[in-house]
Amino acid sequence: MSSRTDDRSKEDSGALLALASEIAGRASKDEAIEAFVTHEREFYVKVYEGEVESLSSAQPRGAGVRAIVGGRAGFAYSTDLSTEGIEAVVAQARDNATYATPDEAVAVAERAESEPAPIPGLFDDEQPEVGPDDKVTFALTLERATRAADKRVRTVEEAVYGDSEADVAIAVSTGIAGSYRRSDAWCYSVAIAEDDGDTEIGFEFDLGRGLGSLDANEVARQAAARAVGVLGASKIPSARMPVVFDPYTAGQFLGVLGSALTAEAVQKGRSLFAGRLGEAVASGNLSLIDDGRAEGAPGSAPWDAEGVATQRTGVITKGVLTSYLYDTASARREGRPSTGNAARAGFKSAPGPAPSNMTFDTTGEGRDEVLGRAGRALLVQDFHGVHSGANSVTGDFSVGVTGFLLEDGAPVRPVKEVTIAAPMLEILKGIEAVAVDRRWLPFGGSFGGATTLISEMTVAGL
Amino acid sequence: MLDEAVIRRVLAAGAPAGGLAELFVEERRSSSFRLEDSRVEDVASGYDLGAGVRVISGERASYAYTNLLAPEALLEAAAAARAGLAGGDQDAPLDLRRVEPSAVHPVGLPPSEVGAGDKAAALVAADEAARAAGGDVRQVVASYADVHQRVLVATSEGLIASDDRTRVRFAVQVVAARNGEIATGFEAPGHSGGFELLERQPAAELGSKAAAKALRMLDAKPSPAGEFPVVLAPGSGGVLIHEACGHGLEADALVKEASVYANRAGERFGSDSVTIVDDGSDAGAWGSFGVDDEGTPAQRTVLFERGVLTGHLSDVRSAKKIGHPPTGNGRRQSYAHHPIVRMSNTYLLPGPDDPQEILSSVRRGVYAATFAGGEVNPATGNFVFGMAEAYMIENGVITHPIKGATLIGNGPQVLGTIDAVATDFDRKEGVCGKDGQAAPVTNGMATVLLGKMTVGGTEA
The missing domain is CATH 3.30.2290.10 (PmbA/TldD superfamily)
Incomplete structure (x- = not known):
């Protein structure tokens, strides 16, 4: 057989x-x-x-x-x-x-x-x-x-x-x-x-x-x-506090960032990262990688959708924006080579630029260590209304969440019907830790999310 | 599209003992054009030919599809769909009765006979007209799409039907900016018919209208929050009926009791002025067809008759479960999809009131001109809709545009707050998503007064 x-x-x-x-x-x-x-x-x-x-x-x-x-x-x-x-x-x-x-x-x-x-x-x-x-x-x-x-x-x-x-x-x-x-x-x-x-x-x-x-x-x-x-979840009082994305929501957040990191989005004025190449856009310990050849990742392939070899691209390196993601046309517009980021939804669609497998480098801690470091914080299990609440052009990020209130890093009560908000660049600058528990999310691209600690966001509840 | 002898063989091979086999064949030609930055960028066309075999046995529906219409490929699909089930009486002669479409949607200018240059020129005309509206117009995205779809459906119960559908849609989005404020305006008409759409609604006019909306919204002030009377503009407000009432009356949700309307037929939800229908036979409407994708003729179904819940929408499977004939609402995105229960053209029928008098009756309220989309929980009926274009009403007149306004409410309850329905009925075209499948739908209503609604905003 x-x-x-x-x-x-x-x-x-x-x-x-x-x-x-x-x-x-x-x-x-x-x-x-x-x-x-x-x-x-x-x-x-x-x-x-x-x-x-x-x-x-x-x-x-x-x-x-x-x-x-x-x-x-x-x-x-x-x-x-x-x-x-x-x-x-x-x-x-x-x-x-x-x-x-x-x-x-x-x-x-x-x-x-x-x-x-x-x-x-x-x-x-x-x-x-x-x-x-x-x-x-x-x-x-x-x-x-x-x-x-x-x-x-x-x-x-x-x-x-x-x-x-x-x-x-x-x-x-x-x-x-x-x-x-x-x-x-x-x-x-x-x-x-x-x-x-x-x-x-x-x-x-x-x-x-x-x-x-x-x-x-x-x-x-x-x-x-x-x-x-999250049964019995309720609102908590409004406050500025640390927020932890679990791997699932961290992957969704990367999806929002990803659409703003193609060179085409930048060239057409549709990106919060336009004009920021070489600038510090994230905390100094943070690196963002796009790797079309990552083993075991769902978006990997030897060739991209235009027949260009895929590669590993450092998008943010120790906090500094180092590269956008290019297909052939957006690369030629800047007189540089493609990064092998042409993608398509199948044979029925023409190619266009998109992340392949995009993920933050881990800062090395385990999940429990990251939660412990968060202390009193909001752990986010699900986002609601990401499509309307996250804007990769203006950088506004304001979404409804379900999750848990953490005390000393341990969940003490389930939380729902609260919103979290901060400009996306502020979130990137506030990322203190990315745990080793990465998993790939295949929704609208391939994004590797891990337990991620953000120093402070506005939580609006009671 | 296929020889009847082949159709009979495929159905016989697929039919399980005591169950149903169905063959769906589709041929689709499409073309689309997109303009951004004043450049015609994406010029694309597609040709799809394929067939799917569905086998229903008890609660189970299996589906297999193929791009090949050779008899062997279709028989293989039938065998794959029937896998694991005993066959029916494969020798029984199958007498196929033809079911005729219930409505004809005339095509004036078939898109295939219109030069691609004319389609591209329409985009340029919309772009130029929008940009002529002033320097604050920063971006114009225009798109044109046409689809010609021919389908054939046949079942082992002896039904055979075919339909020929042509749809055209044109969309313009205008982005305007001034002093750090960004606003957008959108127009997107479509119909079941040909290129004559753009004779009735010239591209340049659509570009000007979208630009005017975007420019008006640049002056918007933050929306107040609280309870107000809300006046829904003709056309656009229909999305509220679609989301908050229509989905809950789709029989698949009723069967699973995942709807607030389950087991409530005969109950009064609104006043005598509330009559809501779904009508897939409405001549030339965007969501129309002749037969649905299971071969049931398109029909007009009354969902609420003078305020009382009287109907629901079904496909073959859900109709069987609730013991009613199917209502002709079984639709699928393509031959690669199962049919599911979908709306077609959903209308709150016009009433007796004068739109101007409705406006004059409001001392302080919100005029909702265009909704931006929203979220509905089908189990509870709770919804939140964003407004893309809205205005304050003060002492009976529209005063200034507002931004950040949302409408918060509950489907069944909102019907009870409809205090007046005007005569100025209008339609708006859209694409509805359900279970990963897209379907063209129309929403329609006249100017409507909602007596008291919760408006979310940022100002007290």
């Missing part, structure tokens, strides 16, 4: 790269063409009250094509990969290009002197052998364990398992030709706990390269604990 699967996969990879190269090879003399072709195998199952509520499996595939002529870019995608389909999608991309306003910076990536090294562990070889029944059983176990974790868990709103095995090929008429395979598996559980008339929701997830690396019991335990822990 195993060898047959491998052969089929190799065939897929090879055929996909050949197809991408064939598309890129259609470029005429004054034109550049970039082809991004994917073939995925997806599975998803959601269970509710011990039964499969919905299940889906699919093998979507398609090609996204950019044609660039004289600084004008046009994009088209198609799920029709027949010869006629390919001809049509290339013609459509070319036609679209004629309507774009010319921009000298717009270009495809140039071929590098050497190919990027492969990233170990992107594909779990055991994952293709996991059958649908095992996946359904996993989701059922996750739901049952969440329910069983605490008697106050009234129901499990959703318990989900999902995975994807993908072959990705990218070819550019400048000579770039690369392909890779990746597998992803994830699960989450949403516990609803009830006690004394109060209802609270707890969310927890896990992700990895295959089902074998997911821990259903730990996810269940944490989902239940996060719901049960």
Whole structure:
């Protein structure tokens, strides 16, 4: 079984790269063409009250094509990969290009002197052998364990398992030709706990390269604990006090920062970091890294979405803003190389700049040590209204939170319906410690959050 | 789109004993243009062709989809969706009855027959008109999108239906700045129809309107906080009905008893002037269709009749659970998605009152012209909406713009505070997100007076 699967996969990879190269090879003399072709195998199952509520499996595939002529870019995608389909999608991309306003910076990536090294562990070889029944059983176990974790868990709103095995090929008429395979598996559980008339929701997830690396019991335990822990939560009096983000909320905070750190956001006047390169923007012990090659991180790949080799970029180094994140166009605009940060949502979208795997370097302490140092503080478990309350253009950050009041670093009571606020640059300058308990959040990019202590924020409650 | 013999084979292969198999086929062509910094930047088009097979057996719904329409690929999808279930009577001849769309949404100028140059020119016209409004206009982002979608649905119960949908939308966002204050204005009409949208609402006019809004809001003063009468402007206020009433009446929420409206049919929630409908058959409306994505003809469903809760919205699955025929509200984002219960065009129907008299009746209150979005807890009905454009009403007239205003309330309760509904009905188009799927929807209402609401703001 195993060898047959491998052969089929190799065939897929090879055929996909050949197809991408064939598309890129259609470029005429004054034109550049970039082809991004994917073939995925997806599975998803959601269970509710011990039964499969919905299940889906699919093998979507398609090609996204950019044609660039004289600084004008046009994009088209198609799920029709027949010869006629390919001809049509290339013609459509070319036609679209004629309507774009010319921009000298717009270009495809140039071929590098050497190919990027492969990233170990992107594909779990055991994952293709996991059958649908095992996946359904996993989701059922996750739901049952969440329910069983605490008697106050009234129901499990959703318990989900999902995975994807993908072959990705990218070819550019400048000579770039690369392909890779990746597998992803994830699960989450949403516990609803009830006690004394109060209802609270707890969310927890896990992700990895295959089902074998997911821990259903730990996810269940944490989902239940996060719901049960905040039962009976109430407001606390308004005050200025230290605030601790847990790994989950720290990851969300990084997501807000990330959108302001692309060079495109800076060039278009949409970033609080515009004009601050070389300035101290964070506390002196803080470093922020974007690493498209981080092992075990969900956003890793050898090539970015334009076929540029991914790399490690120091964004903030010991408090000083040292680099933005570049794709090809934003890099050419400043006459410098790309940092390999072109991303896309799939073959249906054109590439654009985004963080790959972004995280703060740890300052070395364990979680308990960081909590101990916080003393009397607010530990934040969940943000509410991040989309409206965090503005990466102006730097305003004001969000609702659920969490715990800490005394001497130990939680003494659950807290809800309070808001925390501070300008984002003030938060960065106030970060005193980043613990070693980092975990990757796959939402809207890949962000590594760890227990993070901020010296002071405004807490508005009673 | 597919040979009927192939459709019958796929349905027979997918149908489980005592359950249902459904085949959904979709072909979609789309094009989009985006302008920022006075430059046409993202010119994109897409072609999607795919099919999904859904197998329903008891509480379980399995789905498999493919980009390949060859019979073997469809049969493989059917087998994957039926995996683990015993087959039905695969030899039974299947007689497919065609269900016709209940409404036609005429397409005047098919987008495929309009040159891309004309689409790009509309963006430039909007940009130029917005920038002509004055030096305080700092940024204009304009976008144009059209979609032509053909769908086919067939089920092992013998239904076959198809629909042909064309939608066009144009959006302009203007950012204005003065003395450190930043304000935005937004216009985004859309419809089920062709490029004639931009003949009815020229791009330049939309650019000017959005710019005028942004410039007006630059002078906004901080909003007061407290309890006030609130006048909702025609059109935009409909989002309140969509969020605070519509979602709670989607049958999937009712079945799980995750709605404040569960088991309350027949109860009075508002005065005689409150009649709310969802109408997927409204000719040419943005949220309309001929049949839904399960092949049920689009229909008009009365949710509240003269203040009394009378209806709900359902798809095939939830309809079966509550023992009613489906209301034609089973929609999906694409062939890669399960159908779920969705609104289409949700309207608070116009009433007898004069909009000017409504305004004149308010001594001190808030005029909510545009909402910015909000959060609703479906289980409790509590909501918070931000206002993107709002004004103070003093002694019956609109005085000055206000910023930072929010509307805080409860879905069922807000219906009870509707004191007057005017004649000046209008629609606003939007995109509703649910379970990770996007759907075009319209909200509609006339000028409405809410007698007393909590307004959140920063000034006492």
